[in-house]
């Protein structure tokens with residue numbers, strides 16, 4: 001299939017972070033991160049499969065979540081990237097999730113700024129982010145990145161805020 005956009009870059013560096021494609025060994029910490037959400041800790045096979053899906057999706061649509069590694073500490077603290085999510089290939093969503101111990105240091109904002117540059121380089125004109133209305137930290141990250149609230153919808157789990165950024 002010929003995509004109307006360039007595939008996103010999957011290796012990038014910021015002041016404090018490396019962003020990179022997933023490797024098999026990431027299944028271990030990814031399982032811990034999923035557990036931190038309050039879910040039972042998934043088996044490594046499960047997170048291995050998730051990582052395979054990320055690779056397949058990237059081959060199909062040129063978008064992916066990327067691993068966030070801290071340069072100084074040389075550890076993985078979560079992920080940030082582009083997904084179709086609730087939107088479209090043309091106007092994908094930016095998504096991020098970090099371990100709690102890493103919160104509050106500006107890492108999500110730093111990683112998301114990098115992902116926005118990467119998204120622009122693919123030829124995208126608009127990004128979305130859909131966030132639960134209770135998620136103050138995530139909404140604040142978007143505010144810092146100059147996203148604008150477009151509208152709100154609701155589902156069985158409550159209110160969702162739809163945000164956009166236009167390049």
Ligand SMILES: CC(C)(COP(=O)(O)OP(=O)(O)OC[C@H]1O[C@@H](n2cnc3c(N)ncnc32)[C@H](O)[C@@H]1OP(=O)(O)O)[C@@H](O)C(=O)NCCC(=O)NCCS
Pocket residue numbers: 096097098099102103104105106107108109110130131132135136137138140141
């Ligand atoms: C959302 C998330 C990625 C933010 O990561 P982070 O690295 O802490 O984000 P940053 O440090 O770049 O910015 C967070 C901002 O929110 C603010 N914040 C955090 N919690 C807050 C709260 N309860 N009330 C008000 N502001 C809050 C911080 O003060 C900071 O703003 P500031 O720089 O103006 O002080 C992280 O909280 C997370 O992983 N949450 C769980 C997963 C998730 O919700 N993902 C998003 C799904 S849409």
